[in-house]
Amino acid sequence: MTHTLRLPQYLPVRQRHRTVSVFERHVIGRDGAPERHRTTRAVMACEDGVHSFPCRLPPGAVDVAVLRGARVGARVGARVGARREFPGSTPVVELDFPAPLEAGQIASLEYEVVYAPLREQVTEYRRVAHARADDVDLVVEFPPSPRPARIWWAAWDHHRYGTLLISETPVALAPDGSVHRFVPALEHAAAGFRWTW
Template identity: 35%
Template sequence: MPVSEGLDGAQRCGELLRELLTTVPRYRRRWQTQVRRNRSDDLSQAAVAEVLALHLWDTGERDDGQTTLARDLKDRVRRTLSGRGMSAQTLTWLIAAFDMTDQHAGRLWAAYSGDDSGQRGVAHTFRTVRPMIRPQRHRTISLFERYRIGADGALIDRHTWHTIIAVADGVGSFVFNHEPLPVTVDVILGGEVGQHYHYGGGLESEEIVLNRTLRRGDTAAVEYLTTYPPCAAQLTEIRRPARGRSENVDIAVAFDTAHLPTAVWWCVWDDHLENAPVREEPASPEDGVVHRFLPFIEQTAVGFRWQW
């Protein structure tokens, strides 16, 4: 059954999620084992909440002494399945709790982002490779970033929801690379900020220490907020680089509606910080927001540029 047209991203994602949970045998078996009364093929929100609670206890994201967790999650699950209150965090949890395939996860993220057109990813545009602090031992399986631009044209903050999967045993942290501008980087969920690094010819990074050490194949979801100082100069671009492969990438920039740019372009660069875009195309803000979803990025930098 195709996802219905005419719905917003969250509604389409909720519809697709219900379809997957009821038609894919191994997903259906997982929640059916938690049905406590009148076992049937009808999707049980309580059973889905039980699966989600078991996952959060198992991964340590919630204390196993929180005995009412499944009941507490039931309303969140109801809103998610209805598409009337879905969050990136809940979708991340459900994908991991049901051990969904990369293909199914990609379809859900694309629907959630409001762009399920199946457009291609971007890879291997870097001309030179900047040095890394240490080898990357994880892969990004979903990345949502929201940038806010103030009425003065300066960057206010950058809100990130980031899910990784370990590609080796003993992954206890990862490095968040950024430009040398932030005032603070605060981890809201999933870990804490560790050591700060300067490297890569103008790049800086924060180590994000996870709440638990991952084994190969384990996943972790982290939410962090980067804030920026008041700036006299107006910002004219944001770039999101990726060295290793990052999948299900959704980037949005929200401009203050009192001061909108005169033109915006979606861009691809061949460097983290320097040079003009190697590819670009016009982008049109809707209610002051420009947004793009990509199934993957690798060895590239993508983002938006604009003029005031």
């Protein structure tokens, strides 16, 4: 899926890497709001001296734990300390690689975003790719109750919520309460799932 974004999107930190594969598991809690989000990602350096991956926290996220392949601050497993704030963006946390990457070198990392309690109910999850991202695997898990009434695979013209829906295809909820979609590539696009309760 390519070129659904109508305008170039604002990137608070220059992208010095390319995603060569990513698996995202987005978990919705019983309150209908995001509870946690786990990402396993392989990134390739586009230039020499790439020392970190900029993790842009989604709205409502309060913390991130690095599980493998990078660190926040001094150690793997650390929680977010200092965040970089940018006008018109959610906070960005730099996940430091153990050693700087040279051009063409690939690093793998795994991290989990944690959300605040007393969150707002949501009706969509979007994955945005500014540069090309290959092998994108997306899963959204719902609790046993409530379950969505209807779910669609969708594409949007912008990375923010409330913007123009370009296309949608109905999808069925799996017996375990999840939806899944594998996309060979995303580039300059916003895609994901939307649902009604």
